Amino acid sequence: DVKVTQSSRYLVKRTGEKVFLECVQDMDHENMFWYRQDPGLGLRLIYFSYDVKMKEKGDIPEGYSVSREKKERFSLILESASTNQTSMYLCASSSTGIGDGTEAFFGQGTRLTVV
């Protein structure tokens, strides 16, 4: 079974802290994604990576950065956490060619609260 593992299920951080959300996949997938999910807004893409050290901005990259030093690991970084970044964060991975018809596999989500 494909496994996408997010390092924490629940996280509480203070405003201004630098926050790292880690995601690891075990299927040698090229593509990895970070989404945030908010009520009424669905899933919005923050960043995605199609290869090691490669990244592209999604729809809402402001206030976030990412790191992909190894193929299996994709980290989301909140440079200076703010209360409006309180959300559910979802990591996903897929093999190449999602336009060709490959599915994405999701982690269990990290519910981040910034106080």
Added chain:
Amino acid sequence: SQQGEEDPQALSIQEGENATMNCSYKTSINNLQWYRQNSGRGLVHLILIRSNEREKHSGRLRVTLDTSKKSSSLLITASRAADTASYFCATASYNQGGKLIFGQGTELSVKP
């Protein structure tokens, strides 16, 4: 920008009834996928339909795609209480790069 718009936002039915959820999108696509999310968990892939397909079945799921109307529907037949979840459509296309763009989801409640 959101690609998919889902309708209805919430749906409540009795066990045994059919549930239909609709998804509309804005740009041309290569495929459309449906995912399910149980409360507070990650998403699970249900079914994928390619742009050259019109209908697809998987167990109690039936998906249709109308590219001329840029819309898709997901039908769950003979629903069960365990089908209670949120359902999302997601679109993929070459002109979106490797992105998978999600709609806002439909919250389905199946009452026993």
